[in-house]
Amino acid sequence: MKRLTFLLFIFYSLNCFSQAGEWVWVKGDTVTNNMGTYGVQGVSNINNTPPSLYEACEWTDTSGNFWLYGGLSPAHVFADLWRYEVGKNEWTWMKGLHIPNHLGSYGVKGVPSPNNYPPASSFGVNSWVDLNGNFWMFGGSNQPYKVYSDLWKYEIATNEWTWMNGPGVPNTQGVYGVQGISSPSNYPAARTETAASWTDNNGDLWLFGGSVYGTANSSINDMWKYTIATNEWTWVKGDSIPNQRGVYGTRGVEGANNTPGGRWVYPNWKDDNGNLWCFGGYESWNSMRSNKIDFWKFNVQSMNWTWMDGDTMGNTFGVNGPMCMMNDLNIPSMATECRASWKDSKGNFWGVIVGDGYYNSLWKYCPKAEQWAMISADSSLQGCPRWGVRGVSSPTNSPPALQGPIGWTDGSDRLYMFGGLSGCGLWSNAIWVYTIDSTCGVCALTTEVQTISEIESGFSVFPNPTKGTFELSLDFKTQVEISDVEVYNLIGEKVYTVRITGSRETIDCNLSKGIYSIRLINGNRQFTKKIIIE
Incomplete structure (x- = not known):
């Protein structure tokens, strides 16, 4: 039996990750709106799988396992915590009551308990891993319309949640306090539609933007920092009033007055120097709405933004250039709810860019050279997948063009993507894996640009x-x-x-x-x- 298990593992490894530059479907179903197979809580099984989920949130633990929480199906918002073990290709339902639209059980603030449960949440939940490997999450929304401003911590060793900060009730306006000054009474406004979350090199947690409760189709540009040691929030940058225009300054030049406009924001990265980056999003101001293709960097030391690339206008097309070729003019097109974003072993950024028309493209950015390249694209299927054979890599495989997927990387330059909603009506619970081709989108040295x-x-x-x-x-x-x-x-x-x-x-x-x-x-x-x- 042990020999059979070993041989199956070898077969899985060789077939699932055989070819660089190709996608492979490794887990989940081809049917839409799958309700999942939960199995026994805490016990992994080859048949276990989460439901089809849109806009869940994600973490990676110190052992390289992938985790997710929450997410939306056509009828429900979920409140379950799942773990995926890469080596076994198996899911485990780790925590939760399997009750859709659950309102949560908060317990005592700051006190962990096996009976604590965050509410069901989706539509943009901020998530972080701290320097000790604990998971954190903030915000999101439930059904009927409830938007949250609470901060939760999950400890793997105890399998317990702790309500750490926030009012404990939905639909709050937040307390901004004085910009730049932390306070135990500060907390961000309840919000959705942001995945822009970073853990800095000191272990503090950052979040940016989103849509805040109380203003229809709002978009905000506030930057917040949470200091774990003091359990305090600081409003660091941006406006406390939604729907503000951006201040771009000069491209590539840091400035104290620079700031992105208010936006729903999804792709985000942290570079090797500890700077925080985000791309594009959905902006609302003066009753006008637009999709953005601007690219921003935030310096956590100076607390200043830099407009790095893209257009100051909205609803503009990007420039793709030749496939796999880096150059100064390339820029992805509009990014709508593209949460899946990755950083490879060389410090380069990756993201799946899906526009409102549900076309699908994979992009790479070299921070040192400050250049983009489109790595792959598929606009011929109106958002529908080319599944191929599960576990078998092929150049003809293509994931659906998804809004609301989540992403992980395994440290071996393989990019994982789960869930989301496609233009052909597919609510997905599938895992797709892309193996990076080092010859596609080669980063030039800075001196050679x-x-x-x-x-x-x-x-x-x-x-x-x-x-x-x-x-x-x-x-x-x-x-x-x-x-x-x-x-x-x-x-x-x-x-x-x-x-x-x-x-x-x-x-x-x-x-x-x-x-x-x-x-x-x-x-x-x-x-x-x-x-x-x-």
Whole structure:
């Protein structure tokens, strides 16, 4: 029996993670709105699986196991805690009463108990792992409409929850206090629609943005820090009033007045220097709503924001560029409820970007080079998956374009994604795994990055926008006579290519209206420009 178990483990390992640059479906069901198989609480089983869940929250423990809590199905919000063991490919229902829309059992503030239970929660719950490996979570909402501002801690060793902070009742406005000053009476307003959560290098917990209770479709830009040692919140940055516009300053330049606008925000990362990052989101102001593609960095030492990349406007398209190619002009398109985001072993950021149209793309960002690359994309299925065979890697596999999935990484450059809601109506409880291909989206050294000013001075496109015919002009100090020109659409497909000779060429590529990326290869140099065909 032990030999059979070992052989099955080897088979699982070799097949599930066989090919770099490919997705594999490893767990869960192809049917929508699965109610899950709970099994016996505390006992793992190959048949156990959580329900189909949208906007759960997630953690990774010090042993590399993955955890989730809460989440929404079409009819219910859940209040159960689950653990996934990667090596066994098995789920365990660890805690909870299996009661949908449960209102929780708070107990005494600050006192752990086996009878304590947080309320059912979804729609953006902040979650953290502290330096001791304990799990924390804040906010989210339940049914009927209840929005929370309580902070909870879970200790794995005791399997107990503790209500640590907050009023203990839903739908509160919060207490901001004085900006920059901690107080035992401070706590953030009840909120949903934010996954922007970070644990800093000192072990303090940070959260940003979301939609606060009391204002319909609100979006806020407040930054908060919770100090575990003192059990106190500090309102650090941003506004206490929702629906405020951002202050961008100069791109790439830190400023005391800089701040993102209020937003529902999802993809987030912490870099190797301890800076906090977030991308895009959904902004509301003056009764107007827009999806953003701006990229921000927060310095926890200076308490200042830097607008790093993207557009100051809303509802704009990104620039994909050639697949797997880093360059300065690339930027993902609108990110709507894309909670699944990862950091690889080299410190690079990854995220699944899903727009309102439920197209699906995987992106990589190199913080040191400050460049993006689109790694994979699938816009042909209107959000539906290509399942393939469970446990078998294939280049044709593709997860659904999901809003509200969660993500983990196993430390071996494999990206895990669970749950979510797709455009073809699939409420998912499946786990997908992507194995990073180190040859796709190679990060340039900082000293080798071609700057925008150098590109502008040597490679020009005129007119831009154009009706379809345009002129390429090359003016480099050292120039190879022959250049290759490649044109890519917004999902990274090569739609036109031509080889040119000399420093000036008229191009008529007969393309439909839209935004395209032109890649010019001249010797060992590569340059990219965006062009609009009207």
